[in-house]
Amino acid sequence: MTRLSTGADAAPAPTGLLSRFVGVITSPKATxxxxxxxxxxxxxxxxxxxxxxxxxxxxLFTEWGQQASxxxxxxxxxxxxxxxxxxxxxxxxxxxxxxxxxxxxxIVFGGAVMLLVVTGILFGVFTAAMxxxxxxxxxxxxxxxxxxxxxLAQLFAAPLNYARGSLSSTTNLAVLLPMLDEGSFVAQFLGxxxxxxxxxxxxxxxxxxxxxxxxxxxIAVSLFAVYGVIAIVVALVKSAFxxxx
Numbered sequence: 001m002t003r004l005s006t007g008a009d010a011a012p013a014p015t016g017l018l019s020r021f022v023g024v025i026t027s028p029k030a031t032x033x034x035x036x037x038x039x040x041x042x043x044x045x046x047x048x049x050x051x052x053x054x055x056x057x058x059x060l061f062t063e064w065g066q067q068a069s070x071x072x073x074x075x076x077x078x079x080x081x082x083x084x085x086x087x088x089x090x091x092x093x094x095x096x097x098x099x100x101x102x103x104x105x106x107i108v109f110g111g112a113v114m115l116l117v118v119t120g121i122l123f124g125v126f127t128a129a130m131x132x133x134x135x136x137x138x139x140x141x142x143x144x145x146x147x148x149x150x151x152l153a154q155l156f157a158a159p160l161n162y163a164r165g166s167l168s169s170t171t172n173l174a175v176l177l178p179m180l181d182e183g184s185f186v187a188q189f190l191g192x193x194x195x196x197x198x199x200x201x202x203x204x205x206x207x208x209x210x211x212x213x214x215x216x217x218x219i220a221v222s223l224f225a226v227y228g229v230i231a232i233v234v235a236l237v238k239s240a241f242x243x244x245x
Contacts, residue, residue, distance in 0.1 A: 014038040017047060024148040028203050032142060032210040036134070039141035045115075048144070048151040052107055055154035059161065060100040068167045069103075070096055075168075081241030119143045122208065132212040142207040149203050153196035171195045185239040192231035201227060 012034050015023065021044070023031030059065025070093060074084050084092075119140045126132045127139070153171070160170050174180065174191035181187060205220035 012037055014040070017043045020044060020145060021047060021148055024145055024203060025152065028206045029210060032145065032207040035141050035145050035207070036138055036211045039135070039138040041137075041141040041144040044141075044148070045112075045144050048147045049108060049111060051151040052111070052154050053104055055158040056107060057100050057104045059158075059167070060096075060103055064162075064165050065167075066096040066099060068161070068165060069099060072167045079238045079241065115140070115143055115147070126208065126212050130212075134211045138211060142211050143204070146200060146204040146207055149196060149200040153194075153200075156196070169194060183239060185235050188235035188238045189231055192234055197227070198224075 014037075015031075015034050020031055020035065023034075060069060073092060074089065077084060119136065122143070123136055123139050127134055127136075157170060161167050164170075169175070169191075171194050172191050173193045173195075174187050177187070177190065180190070201223045202220055205216050205223055208214070208219050209216040
């Protein structure tokens, strides 16, 4: 009887951590074939989290980084209709002293939980519901390796943020259309569409297609549909409050 394949039958030789990091960017299909055959995830998790910590937490030890983070928090809260008075602003300003540590904890623990949640959902859909035979470890390794794109986004944004003195996104589609009313639905929706997030979805779709021996396009379409629904819901809520990006 022919055994169903998960991409590990003719197992390629395992590749090194840096080779896999670069491979996710330059040749994701071949890289995910290697990841499926050798589902090692700890080193890549440490590397991607390490890059994110340096890029996201490092600025919070500086005066400009704390102010930029505070401005971003205020803008985010106001985009959902919150009103920040002087007392609340002063309290938030005082809390910036511990922001590097709370942000680091959020990245490590929140990021780990999010990876497990995403893997669990995908496992339920592709393995449990659709009859795929990949293991949870294989799938988790694929999800972790797709995070290379998120780490790359941090590396891209860090020098730009320092030069601008701001932590606001420079890679969402709303940046390309500054003439739009910031509180409008269109501006809010475009603000939710980040170019690196689009790249991440494509890479994740390739990884899932390799792991489950399916076509990439239907998986990518499904993932983009979910992304689009989330973006629409957030944009509707923020535009209802007249928020800004």
